[in-house]
Amino acid sequence: MKKAGNSSLLIFCILILICVLSCKKEKEEQPISVGQGAISVSTEQTSAKIDYIGLGTSFTESGVYYSTDSASIAVISENTPKVISVKLDASNFAANLKDLSPQTTYFFIIYIKDAKGKYVYTKLSKLTTKGYGIKWQVDFSKTIKLIDILHKDVILIGQPLNTDIKNYKVTLGSTVCMLWKIAKADATPADYMFYIQVPAPTPAGKYKLTLSYLDKVIFSDDLEVLKGNYYYVSKKTQPSFPVSSFSYFQHDNKLYTIQTGSNKIDSWNSVTNEWSFVGTAPSSITFAEGSSGNELNGKIWFPPAGSAEEAFHSYTPSSNRWEKTLLFTPPNSNDMLKTYGSFVYQEKIYCMVQQIRHIKGNILTENLLKVFNPGDKSWKVIMNLNNSAWDYKGVVLNGQIYLLAATVIDQENASTYFKSTLYQLDLNSKTLIKKPDILWYNLPQGSINPSLFTHNNHLFIYGGMKSVGYNANVSTDMYEFAPENDSWTRIHLSHNADRGGSGMFCNVFNDKIYIAFGLRYMLDYSNYIWELDMNK
Secondary structure, eight states: OHHHHHHHHHHHHHHHHHHHHHSTTOOOSSOOOGGGOEEEEEEOSSOEEEEEEOOOSOOSEEEEEEESOHHHHHSOOTTSOEEEOEEOSSSOEEEEEOSOOTTOEEEEEEEEEOTTOOEEEOOOEEEEOOOOOOEEOTTOOSEEEOOSSSEEEEEEEEOOSOOOGGGEEEEETTEEEEEEEEEEOSSSTTOEEEEEEEETTOOSEEEEEEEEETTEEEEEEEEEEEOOSEEOEEEEEOOSSOOOSEEEEEETTEEEEEETTTOEEEEEETTTTEEEEEEEOOTTOOOOTTOBOEEETTEEEEOOEEESSEEEEEEETTTTEEEEEEEEOOSSTTOEEEEEEEEEETTEEEEEEEEEEEETTEEEEEEEEEEEETTTTEEEEEEEEOTTOSEEEEEEETTEEEEEEEEEEEEETTEEEEEEEEEEEETTTTEEEEOOOOEETTEEOOOBSOEEEEETTEEEEEOOEEEEETTOEEOOOEEEEETTTTEEEEEEESSOOSOOSTTOEEEEETTEEEEESOEEETTEEOOOEEEEOTTO
């Protein structure tokens, strides 16, 4: 039994020896003293150089074991990546690590093999390769305001390994954004610019913008999206009756429509979203197509509607009563007064009109600003307006009067094209102060017979006809004017809603804008009211 015990002990010792010999280059307990040499590391995106200087002892071989996993360095194996150093002199050497990943931390151990074949190891160290140097464009505030119907560009700058866009991915929160171009930066030739599109429907809020290369994140930072000028428009209601041309007015959170020809009156309640038949206006009253009534002292006043007789018609909703106020009957039945638009200011109704008079065989056409006083039934000319304008609209905003004129910018191929010009009216001096033109891509914009309205202390125009004649074109454009800095902004809508034309209106109820009954195509009127909430 004793002999067997000795044999077992011998076998156990042999196994231990075999195990020790089979473990190649295990880490020694006694590392190289730092005092005997200094490690110096320099890195690039995909490479690193490790220098060991002043070892103070002779060696036959040296090298570096490295890995992104610190645990794999603890026990060296044949699978551990190794680089044999280049001997510089008796006590200095350098190792060059290649094909590394950018912006990555590597752990490494230097080994020394002396003349006796003994391996000694340094303590575990680490290095981090250079990243892509990705950063925001200079002076970028990390805040954007969406001001286009499709997207807003943000730009990052850095040093990519390659410019193949398909290797990159950009996300804003959970939304994937388009990286549409990587191009050299002119100011810093070593850098490239990453052009990223943030889609316009992105809701306002704070997000994390992340740029990945081959599924590895190489940039991530906060980006705040502010509400810009892209808004959602939704269908609110559809009346049961067919819509063609009509006049309208607003009263007590209700929209009243008067059908041209039949004079049938219907109302839409913006709160309950219900339609009701109100009655029929007297057949003797002619309403100008697309005209709006003005509410003053409990009555709705309609200006002269393109006939020789100059008269105001008033409607009292509380009693469903109509009245006529005759102001002037010209001596020539061919004379005519056409009202472009009207507005209420200081208990009076101001009208931009085209007056046609036949005098001694000549026809005199004038654009005028006239005022009607319901109190004393006076009807006076305030001033002459530009006769070259084809249309005028007026509105009062914060006590200031603004007139919008449609003027011709081009005539060709039996078609006439328009732009809109905004003026501020000074009634005391009877002068018009021109405001900046509406420009889009540096081209003048506008239309004839658009809707002009106010909301949130700003002025808005929408729709109308961009051109008339052979190439007639209805407008789907909306522009916002800010009086505080005399600037225009184009408003982009998620749908075109209803186009312009002579039958459309835009009114504000309960702090929301409603667009209705414009032309979808020529002579094809929409049957919808659309809701635009600019506070969302």
